[in-house]
Amino acid sequence: MTAKLPRSAIEPKNPRLNVSRSANLPHVPGIRVGPYIFLSGMGPIDPETGERNHGPIAEQIRITLANMRHMLESAGSSLERVVRVHVVLADLADMPEMERVYREFFPIEPPARTAWSMQLRFGNGCEIECVALAT
């Protein structure tokens, strides 16, 4: 139990999704430690352009979760290995739309989740973070 757990940063295979690096923010996209992966909060970044997508909330959720899948798969994990999700919305009224899209990504045995609304940065409509098993 006291053995030192290996800790390493996670990088997305698509460099345009490495938002923290391109925006010079003081965090990494994710950390793998022991059997777990902790991802930073992710926003709706277009994987083709690296720009923020501020389209309809369903689109923003879909992009964000697709990017989360990419991030996890870049690290050898997957959405099926996610154990906990935090979904933060800028507008509480977007909850039903979020729910509708969210189900597409977690159709069976979904992770534990907490969803709420509070102020978000950069005008994003959503920010999503997760904890997953690494392998």
Place this chain on the structure above:
Amino acid sequence: MSSRREVIVASLFARDRASTFGPAVSTLVRGGDFLFVSGLAAVDPDSGERVRGTTASETRQILVNLKQLLEVAGSSLDKVVKVNVLLHSMLEAPNMNDVYARFFREPPPARTVCGARLPDDAKVIIECTALV
């Protein structure tokens, strides 16, 4: 080496609705040595219906349910390591805290409390991570 991921169904809660957010959410997910509990709103464990009360009464209902859920999953309140409490108003923090303090023995878990806009008119949502 692959760690075990297991969704635990708590059948003592009607329709497993303790989280109120429907079946897109698992209330209890075990991953490795930890149990991840979804954000819980106040729910009557017999009917599965949301209970709407004061911040204090919703906190009490949530923690009573949480205790049972943890025990179903082979954990307990004593094994909780981290709690996140979301309140509809930070002015209600003392009302939540008075009830909360009665549920945990010394030393209680790490905890964060913050004010947010909560779904389903919940006054309180509580989630936690515990050892199994």
